[in-house]
Amino acid sequence: MINFLSVVSFLKTQKLFLIGLASSFLIYSCTNSSSTQTALLQSNHNSEQTDGNGKTYDGKIRIVHHYDANQKIYCHGQEVPYSILYRKSDTNDSWYLITNKSDCQQDPAIHVDGVNYDDSLKVAQFQGKNYYPPKIIEVVASEDPNLPDTNLFDGICLDSRGFCSLRAAVEQASSLSSTSDVRINVSTGVYKITEPLAFHFPSTIDGHQIYLNGQDKMNTVIDGNGTTSHIKVDGSSGGLNISNFGFKNGYSKVAFSSSSILPYYFHAPLNIENCLFENNVGASTLYAGLGNLEVNIRQSTFQNNQTATNDGVISTFSTPLLIENSTITQNIGIGVLVENKTSNVVIKNSTISYNQSLGLSFYQCVGCEVENSTIAYNKYGIYISTAYFGNSANLLDVLINNTTIAYNGDSEFANLTLALTSSETKIRLSNSILANGHSTTPNCTPGGSLQALVAINSLIDDNSCSLDTTTSANNLIAVDPLLGALSDNGGYTPTMKPSAISPVIDQGLALTCSVFDQRGQVRLGASCDIGAIEVK
16 A cells, blocks of 8 residues: 555656646647638527637637528538628728639638628628628548648638548637637547647637537547547637547557547636547546646546556546546546646546546545545545645545445555545545445555544444544444445436435435435435435
8 A cells, every 4th residue: 555655646746846847838829911811710600609709910800601592602512601701800891802613712802891790790791691600510421530621711611622521620610719609510430530639729818619519429439540649629718518429549658648638738618528438548538737727527438448557537637627427437547536736626426437446536635526426346446635735734625425435445445545644634424325345345444644534424334434523423334235236227327226225215414415316316305315326
């Protein structure tokens, strides 16, 4: 145990030193003196969203496109705007017009007068035609996903073959600073990439949202082919939203990097929903650090990924993190690694299981919570450390509520290991289960000089945990919870359902009972059941 803790401590120290060397973040910019190569806005066009603002080197740019239903223009089978209007500055009415031709050619940009632009609606009228922001970007599944866009400044996703590849779509969505949302729809297929897809957001406060939407996580797959990670993102505003994708066979062995998704000096929200991360190899599968962002992971699965033993499949370094309705299972490495006095980490309605290291590691976690979750059958369970911060350690409380922690650990680490340097630090266990079946593996092992566990209305099936006697109350000690196997009991994630005669039924503290259980079912009665599942 001492060797393992020493390695973890050393790694954290090195990370703090290296990250401290970084004093600036990457800024992506597009500049070109030609009016036809000014960074143009790419955004969604529908009846509800017609925002066409953008910002570049000399002030506001507004880009609006006209699609003519009676005179459609196509390039290699893809419809393109009949004409494009853009304005270079807020301070004058200097509008420019680009007209497309049917042979994939454009007329040169010309200065035009008489454009009526409604700034509140972001809609322009010129010569009897209405102009709106560009349409949704549609990716062609049969196209080589690695072909770049041929002109980042025309507002149209076209690669050298005249189609919209995955990389061209990402480049167009990232080619400018815009306050309009951009939507990329990706068809079913396997997209084998040769280098990461790079999303660049503006360094200003006028950022836009980019939505990268697949069809479903099993059949819309971005494949790193064992040679590259999948996505990198940088910038200071806006946000990246990824849904319905499978991310497979990603690879990166670079320290503080990721085999799948890396927000690199990204200072805005990253939202991931209904995605599958599988067979990725690297320092982490998703590494959130080096920026004041937030990461929200919902309804997603991380399985069969490989990381270093002391790194996390999901790692956060000073980055707020939400994991909800998600499963992290059968990975090599730590399931979730939280480090460097990170604040606002919430894991709820999720299952972390069968990982070949710790299920969950809280290293310097400020105001962090685990609720309605199952931590089971990992090589080790939960490890909580508050080293280095001395008198500030009283801020590093961790709350574990309505959670089932079961069958983790061996003779070295158990369900719960505490390495605390201050008696002010409190690990609060409420309405939760600690169970190892009265085996040779204890529920609690001390990892430091102090061990403080405040347990309230919880079940611990042995006598291995040292409880704070002044605040702990109403616990069931050395009692079998009668848990069922980890299986599908409804909801998004596998759970361990207690039997109908389990002693956990109706023994929770009403004041802290979760409204719903891990499956999303309403908890009934005056008092909830202890653990992640409501039996009734």
